[in-house]
Amino acid sequence: MRVKLKIGEEEKQFIERVSELSGQDVYKCYQCGRCSAGCPFAFEMDLLPNQIIRMVQMGLQDEVIHSKTLYLCASCFTCQSRCPKGIDLARLMEAIRLLIEPKGKDQFGPNDVPTKLANELPQQVLVAVYRKFSK
Amino acid sequence: MKLHYYPGCTLKEKTTNLDDSTRAAMEVLGYELVEPENWTCCGAEFPLTEEKIVGLAAPTRILRQVELEGGDKVVTTCAFCFNVLKRTNEALLKDPLKHKRINAYLRDDIKIDPLTKKKTTDFAEYHETVWVLHLMEFIKYQIGYDKVKSHIKRDLANLKVAPYYGCRLLRPAGEVGIDIPDDPHIFEEFLENIGCEVVDFPFKQECCGSYISVSLPDAASEASYQILRSARYCGADMLALSCPLCYYNLDRRQDRIKERFFDFTGMPILFFTQLLALALGVDEKVLGLDQHYYDPRPVLSKMHKTEVVS
Known part of the structure; x- marks a missing residue:
């Protein structure tokens, strides 16, 4: 993948905001890839978790916020428990989702619940998915 | 008390x-x-x-x-x-x-x-x-397995049970953890002490799809399928777990997994408390065994032949 690097004011601000919201130092990552190796949803992702963190380091805002990886993270913390540098990637994903929330629409809102399933879904799954994917 | x-x-x-x-x-x-x-x-x-x-x-x-x-x-x-x-x-x-x-x-x-x-x-x-405290921790550290053993009324030795932790009991590491996130044993200990045969399988700490099962059902059913297939290959009759959401993904959504994966045969999913109650001799009618998508009663009938030990 070929990308053009440019770290201007906007990109710096993006990296700063992500670090501040998530409380994680993104520059700690040295790309060992254990997060992507263990991720149970890596097979569906367009950008792997380690690529996301690398792109945040390089300030590639557009690539990151349009990735569907953000909405595949189930916060299972497999990556967090395996990261040799102790980075909590689930927090990072949540921080990026939070950053783009004001601009975008609900990724999953009450209208998206399939009617066939509405009666049998456990309450906790709805509470959890709204907390994660809707404004 | x-x-x-x-x-x-x-x-x-x-x-x-x-x-x-x-x-x-x-x-x-x-x-x-x-x-x-x-x-x-x-x-x-x-x-x-x-x-x-x-x-x-x-x-x-x-x-x-x-x-x-x-x-x-x-x-x-x-x-x-x-x-x-x-x-x-x-x-x-x-x-x-x-x-x-x-x-x-x-x-x-x-x-x-x-x-x-x-x-x-x-x-x-x-x-x-x-x-x-999680109930499993409470049983281990506060009640003690010896006391639980002294109350056991049914023999579950014929049941091959695979313990499934999922993510929320073990991770994030260092904050939650009823046991070591990468090598947990508390569930196995629990099952052994109530008399089940424990089946170890490699997917016991993997995520079942969690809340992704509503937003992206296909991704979640693939993850659930991997878990159930792995448990089946390792020789388990049933899966024991403690999370209502894992139960929904692994039991109630088995119809969807069946539609997508033709080699999938289904597997009964039980809560660890149901197994505990069975071992302690509680009446089966109380346990809601009829609410499951995959009926666990045929597998549990293995156990009935050896009912009442003491």
């Missing part, structure tokens, strides 16, 4: 079998489970960013209620509730500023009677005195 017990929202409606079996089993062991008054939903997800700190108010309110009622510990069986309550407790303990902010939110709980203008409830802070 009275024990504070937080059931959580799903146990009251969709998975009453988990709630009923917990109560029945704990009654045999001599505990009366008391719910904190006016409990609410815990929020299901621990807020991961500092900006969503208000998400901590609901779990703190539950913990404060336990404290006000004089409890020093609260037991949960739902893995999500356990995760949220425990992480909240830890977060408040670690960060005094956060603790102060959350206590300030709780100030809104003061109710004023509109007619007499008098306060009907007083403000109370949460003082961090409650210990959040």
